[in-house]
Amino acid sequence: MSGGVSEILVENLRVLDSDCGVELKTVKGRGGYIRGIFVIDVFLENVRQGIKATGESGSHPDDKFDPSELPVVSEITFKDVVGVNVSLVGGVFLGLEEMPFTSICLSNVSFFSVLPPDPSKSSWVCSNVVGSSLDVFPEPCPELEGSSSECFVSSREISRVAIL
Numbered sequence: 001m002s003g004g005v006s007e008i009l010v011e012n013l014r015v016l017d018s019d020c021g022v023e024l025k026t027v028k029g030r031g032g033y034i035r036g037i038f039v040i041d042v043f044l045e046n047v048r049q050g051i052k053a054t055g056e057s058g059s060h061p062d063d064k065f066d067p068s069e070l071p072v073v074s075e076i077t078f079k080d081v082v083g084v085n086v087s088l089v090g091g092v093f094l095g096l097e098e099m100p101f102t103s104i105c106l107s108n109v110s111f112f113s114v115l116p117p118d119p120s121k122s123s124w125v126c127s128n129v130v131g132s133s134l135d136v137f138p139e140p141c142p143e144l145e146g147s148s149s150e151c152f153v154s155s156r157e158i159s160r161v162a163i164l
Contacts, residue, residue, distance in 0.1 A: 004033035011040045020049045021083060024076065025057035028096065031069030037076045044083035050111045051078055055096040055128070070099040077151070083111040090138060095128030104131030105151035106144060111137070
C-alpha cells in the first residue's frame with residue numbers, strides 16, 4: 001500500500017502546448033490517498049484536455065500488488081482555471097466503481113475551443129465521481145453539478161511550504 005499526498009497547493013500555473021493541463025492519476029492496488037489538493041489560478045493554452053483525474057491510469061508497476069487496495073481521492077479543488085484552444089475535452093474525472101472520487105470542487109472554471117461545438121460530444125467526461133461546481137463553462141457533467149457551499153469557501157488555511 002502507498003501512503004498518500006494531501007494538503008497540496010498549486011497556484012499561478014501556466015501550461016502551454018501540452019496534452020493535458022493538470023492531471024491527477026492513480027490505479028487499483030496503490031491504496032493510499034490523494035486529498036486536500038487545491039489548484040488555483042491556472043491558465044492553459046493549446047492543450048488537448050484541460051483537467052484530468054483518473055483511477056485507471058494503467059498497469060501497476062509491481063506484479064505482486066493487491067488489487068483490493070483502493071486509493072481514496074477526495075477534496076480536490078480547481079478554482080480560477082481558464083483554458084483557451086482546448087482541443088479535445090475540458091475535463092475528465094474517472095473514479096473507481098469500488099471507490100468513487102468524492103468532494104470534487106470546480107469554481108470559476110472555463111474552457112474555450114478553437115473547434116466549433118459538436119453537439120454529439122461532451123466537453124466533460126465523468127464516471128464514479130461526486131462533486132460541486134459554480135461558474136463553470138461549458139456546463140460540467142451532472143456528477144459535478146452539486147452546489148455544496150463547503151466547496152467554494154475553504155475554512156482551512158493553505159500554507160506555502162515551497163515556492164518553485
